[in-house]
Amino acid sequence: MSPITITVEQVARPGESRLPDLIEPIVGFRNWRIFRTGPAELSSPYLPVVWSEPVVRAECRRWRSPEDLLRDTHAAPHPDCGCGIRAYPTPTSDFSKVDYRAVSGIVTVWGRIEIERDEMRAELARVEALGLYRRWSRRQRDAVREVASTLGADLVDLHELDAAAGGYGAPPPPSLMTEAHAPGVRDRFAALFKSRVGEWKKPAKSS
Numbered sequence: 456m457s458p459i460t461i462t463v464e465q466v467a468r469p470g471e472s473r474l475p476d477l478i479e480p481i482v483g484f485r486n487w488r489i490f491r492t493g494p495a496e497l498s499s500p501y502l503p504v505v506w507s508e509p510v511v512r513a514e515c516r517r518w519r520s521p522e523d524l525l526r527d528t529h530a531a532p533h534p535d536c537g538c539g540i541r542a543y544p545t546p547t548s549d550f551s552k553v554d555y556r557a558v559s560g561i562v563t564v565w566g567r568i569e570i571e572r573d574e575m576r577a578e579l580a581r582v583e584a585l586g587l588y589r590r591w592s593r594r595q596r597d598a599v600r601e602v603a604s605t606l607g608a609d610l611v612d613l614h615e616l617d618a619a620a621g622g623y624g625a626p627p628p629p630s631l632m633t634e635a636h637a638p639g640v641r642d643r644f645a646a647l648f649k650s651r652v653g654e655w656k657k658p659a660k661s662s
């Protein structure tokens with residue numbers, strides 16, 4: 456099955472008035488790891504990609520093998536590729552409990568978004584909040600606080616990520632996740648989705 460693509464437009468920037476048909480940003484959940492060789496850094500969990508800015512833009516990184524070099528490059532996310540910034544419709548808090556460097560949090564996503572049954576792959580994402588787990592070491596807590604401060608993200612209790620998410624936007628409609636592959640859904644939702652971006656900063660190249 457291939458995912459469907461929707462586009463969430465950036466319709467309001469700071470100083471611009473809200474449009475009457477404005478729909479809330481799409482929120483999702485995801486995980487990172489925290490590394491500290493100097494200042495604490497937020498990294499994608501499975502790739503050495505640092506989230507050094509509040510907003511990151513996806514980039515396809517499928518250029519690691521000789522075969523990949525022969526392929527055409529494409530903008531991320533691509534329906535036939537795994538690229539894009541991953542976000543999930545439900546909290547991923549367990550990751551923080553099993554990996555001592557892990558942190559879970561809330562993101563808003565926009566731009567082109569590939570929607571699959573249990574995940575979204577987005578073109579742009581903003582770190583909105585990071586979840587603090589009370590059983591963490593002081594070192595990890597301090598590192599997460601430092602990263603949140605650097606990125607301007609909020610801190611919430613790990614177990615309250617789900618409840619807090621509503622303050623940043625709306626989840627993708629469940630019908631979109633479950634009917635992602637039904638005919639006609641793409642056009643219907645492409646027209647529906649519009650999103651605001653609170654404060655715009657220059658996107659970092661990362662995914």
Ligand SMILES: [Zn+2]
Pocket residue numbers: 515516517529530531532533536537538
């Ligand atoms: Zn790709």
